[in-house]
């Protein structure tokens with residue numbers, strides 16, 4: 001089975017009673033693994049983008065609950081419960097758009113409630129919450145491998161594939177979703193070339209996607225976001241594959257800002273536009289994409305980068321971190337249960353029916 005890490009580099013790892021995460025703000029220049037032993041610390045790591053990407057945020061949140069339970073495990077049952085309630089609140093407030101965060105917190109909350117109802121000791125609860133966080137992480141890798149296999153079948157040999165942002169191993173526990181599809185196709189022997197959108201303003205494409213693919217020796221060409229239309233018009237892109245932070249019940253897809261622009265261009269040029277995600281990214285409680293909460297981040301991310309500012313002082317700035325692509329622009333949703341062509345309400349609901 002192929003290694004789900006990026007040439008041995010892991011997104012998250014459990015070491016010495018702490019959850020360590022590769023600091024994605026420093027990549028590709030430096031590899032550093034800060035460790036966290038409290039929910040507040042993990043929440044801050046999510047908010048400040050030490051860790052980012054929908055499934056990776058879910059795994060981090062699960063570990064945030066586990067480390068807090070360990071931290072509080074000397075307390076009385078009542079104080080423990082109060083501290084845990086606060087931990088859920090703090091983690092839920094870290095970032096609003098990726099539903100995987102809330103999915104993971106719900107999963108941890110359900111387990112905590114069950115263990116409390118069973119009368120388990122605080123120490124046992126902490127140990128079992130940690131096991132659950134490990135399980136969330138291991139399952140994410142297994143799911144991404146399935147997504148990769150289903151998606152790889154959609155990419156022809158020789159495909160030139162454009163991707164936006166980073167939906168790779170770094171955005172998950174390993175293997176990746178959109179990049180997982182590309183990795184699986186490449187591992188199956190297909191000749192694949194990737195165009196990585198730089199992805200302004202946070203540069204996840206330039207810094208993270210390009211780095212992952214260079215490490216893996218998968219041919220990649222970095223472009224700025226405004227070059228995609230030009231390449232498509234010249235017939236140099238055969239498919240688009242992206243990840244997502246939340247899919248609404250009707251199939252509308254929220255993903256990194258700029259994804260909508262790419263989807264419109266792909267439709268104009270009759271290029272398939274694929275969205276790869278685990279079922280935990282689909283939010284049946286949200287009826288359509290207009291209701292997905294879109295994070296607005298600090299204006300400093302648009303004003304400049306890495307300490308260099310290029311915008312004039314006093315200029316007004318907007319920084320929505322995500323946009324919504326309507327379902328009718330999506331050629332297929334690639335999940336661990338298979339690829340859903342032209343995803344709509346009924347097909348999405350069917351994904352949640354028992355096998």
Ligand code: MRU
Nearest residue numbers: 052053054167171177243244256
């Ligand atoms: O702001 P980010 O870097 O967390 O945004 C990440 C994305 O938009 C990804 O495409 C999405 O989370 C899917 S990750 C498999």
